[in-house]
Amino acid sequence: xxxxxxxxxxxxxxxxxxxxxxxxxxxxxxxxxxxxxxxxxxxxxxxxxxxxxxxxxxxxxxxxxxxxxxxxxxxxxxxxxxxxxxxxxxxxxxxxxxxxxxxxxxxxxxxxx
Numbered sequence: 001x002x003x004x005x006x007x008x009x010x011x012x013x014x015x016x017x018x019x020x021x022x023x024x025x026x027x028x029x030x031x032x033x034x035x036x037x038x039x040x041x042x043x044x045x046x047x048x049x050x051x052x053x054x055x056x057x058x059x060x061x062x063x064x065x066x067x068x069x070x071x072x073x074x075x076x077x078x079x080x081x082x083x084x085x086x087x088x089x090x091x092x093x094x095x096x097x098x099x100x101x102x103x104x105x106x107x108x109x110x111x112x113x
Contacts, residue, residue: 010084011084014051014095017051021099032112041106045103
């Protein structure tokens with residue numbers, strides 16, 4: 001049961017962190033434009049980036065725990081676990097890139113640009 005939760009966490013946390021990052025950035029934008037909310041944008045992006053990276057670590061550990069398919073074992077179960085873990089690692093890497101790319105304008109531009 002714990003492995004299933006960790007596998008699903010590795011798949012679902014990165015896109016959820018990205019979505020919450022995007023929505024929070026839109027919500028904080030008027031405050032950042034007024035001059036007081038730019039640090040919040042950095043904190044929100046850092047937290048989202050951290051969540052996606054942690055989810056990738058979880059998926060990576062699940063991939064290592066799944067090991068290789070061995071003759072005589074339950075191939076379908078092991079293949080499913082490995083596929084979910086690989087998917088979690090790939091999704092995490094992609095969403096880390098997307099969140100970092102969305103963070104760049106906060107670093108380079110002012111609040112109203």
